[in-house]
Amino acid sequence: MASDLLGKYLVRRLGDQVLALPITEVEAYDGFKDLASHASRGITERNAPMFEGGGVWYVYFVYGMHHMLNIVVGEKDYPAAILIRGVGDISGPARLTSFLKIDKSFNTKGAKRQSDLWIEDRGEDLVPKKILKTARIGVSYAGPVWSKKKYRFLIREN
DNA sequence: TAAGTGATCTCT
DNA sequence: GAGATCACTTAA
Numbered sequence: 393m394a395s396d397l398l399g400k401y402l403v404r405r406l407g408d409q410v411l412a413l414p415i416t417e418v419e420a421y422d423g424f425k426d427l428a429s430h431a432s433r434g435i436t437e438r439n440a441p442m443f444e445g446g447g448v449w450y451v452y453f454v455y456g457m458h459h460m461l462n463i464v465v466g467e468k469d470y471p472a473a474i475l476i477r478g479v480g481d482i483s484g485p486a487r488l489t490s491f492l493k494i495d496k497s498f499n500t501k502g503a504k505r506q507s508d509l510w511i512e513d514r515g516e517d518l519v520p521k522k523i524l525k526t527a528r529i530g531v532s533y534a535g536p537v538w539s540k541k542k543y544r545f546l547i548r549e550n
Numbered sequence: 551t552a553a554g555t556g557a558t559c560t561c562t
Numbered sequence: 563g564a565g566a567t568c569a570c571t572t573a574a
Contacts, residue, residue: 458555
């Protein structure tokens, strides 16, 4: 479940520093039928990481300037990933990758400490979190059905 | 609201 | 190889 990521921490090691920021916003891209997903037309060189099974990063470059960070989920050969759109006070998937210096060097890498970018469940959220569900952002190309699926999840209002 | 920017995808 | 598109951001 994509919303399970909300409240977990995205941890980034940058040299001596380790930054841990709570995940506040995500979007799910699920399977071949999801017309908003890069994998809806099958495997390509770019989306191949989505087919590798859970636990690896899928990082790609769009609009000539922005990197997007996804964590691959699901079984091998079934394309599914969760786009991390917000952490801490940073909102927007490209701002997040810019701030944490995440680029394609993480693509296909395991989300483990050794890769200097991973996810931790710190179980600190004692307060029940309010999860909002909305349609995904920037996917109007996906047609009337899939562009409206409520696959975007976020904590806290505003 | 539109420009910026370049990788990638889908045809020829 | 060419043309279109794009899971966005910023400045106006």
